Amino acid sequence: MTKREIVVLTDVSLITCVVQRGLADKIIQAARAAGSQGATVNFAKGMGIRERLGILGVAVDVEKEVIHVVVSSEQQERVFEQMYLAGELDTPGMGIMYLTPLEKAATYVPEEVLQKLTAKADQGVDTGAQTE
Secondary structure (H helix, E strand, O other): OOOOOOEEEOOEEEEEEEEEOOOHHHHHHHHHHOOOOOOEEEEEEOOOHHHHHOEOOEOOOOEEEEEEEEEEOOOHHHHHHHHHHHOOOOOOOOEEEEEEEEOOEEOOOOHHHHHHHHHHHHOOOOOOEEEO
């Protein structure tokens, strides 16, 4: 039986963005253009001051899209900014976004990428990846 190794990423963050339903695709496209590899979207119900009052007393749809993107610490500022701008989060009632540092994450990393990371580590550059 072959020994399986876990590649642990330690220099990563989770960007979570909660927006009005229908905006996730636009935000994910911006995140990918800024360098993220992908995203996960969940649907949720939420309520803020805008939804409780409604516009002119008319009830507002409370369905939300929650976008999760895992990025390296090097990418987090660029991806965060592009997602914020794409979601127009500088407009009241459009949503909220936050960044959570992750202690460690694990996923498949192609062998050629691991070799590059190992070469950088050998040169003294902190890559944020290790095998266990």
